[in-house]
Amino acid sequence: MGLLLAAFVLAGCWGEPATGPVPIRFGRDTCDVCRMIISDPRYAAQVRGGPKHRAYKFDDIGELVLWLDKQSWKDDPKTEIWVMDSAAGKTWLNAATAYYLKHSHTPMDYGFGAVEAAETGAITYKQMVEKVRERGSTYHCAPDGTVIFDRREFRKDK
Numbered sequence: 001m002g003l004l005l006a007a008f009v010l011a012g013c014w015g016e017p018a019t020g021p022v023p024i025r026f027g028r029d030t031c032d033v034c035r036m037i038i039s040d041p042r043y044a045a046q047v048r049g050g051p052k053h054r055a056y057k058f059d060d061i062g063e064l065v066l067w068l069d070k071q072s073w074k075d076d077p078k079t080e081i082w083v084m085d086s087a088a089g090k091t092w093l094n095a096a097t098a099y100y101l102k103h104s105h106t107p108m109d110y111g112f113g114a115v116e117a118a119e120t121g122a123i124t125y126k127q128m129v130e131k132v133r134e135r136g137s138t139y140h141c142a143p144d145g146t147v148i149f150d151r152r153e154f155r156k157d158k
Helices: 002-013 061-069 124-136
Strands: 046-051 054-058 078-086 092-094 100-101 113-114 146-149 152-155
Touching: 046 061, 054 061, 054 113, 061 113, 061 124, 100 124, 113 124
Parallel strands: none
Antiparallel strands: 046 054, 046 078, 078 092, 100 113, 146 152
């Protein structure tokens, strides 16, 4: 009986943390929107929220922004948004306090990379979100669930 109880206690230690970003296995984990492999750490993003305060992973901050807009819990103060530092791809930053530089190529072509401190040409999270919303979905991943590759459309739910 004692061994069974110890197993349950230890299992809880290896589960997802209650707050903060979770580790991403780059080259293995997939984006929660487009299901493409998250391969470039410099543009990875996460949001933690919802009824179970679960972590959702993304390969581009633009996908996170448009996905989060559709969630009923998006404005819940407990919602956490994290983005990887685009300079080295090793440090998670609070997305709301990070700054964003225009990058010529990001995984889903939204074109923003996060940096920790303000620098020439950097914009705030709020400004980046507005630019992503103005642009809308990139050709790679449409908001209706259609993923477009080489001009062929596939429905993720079929």
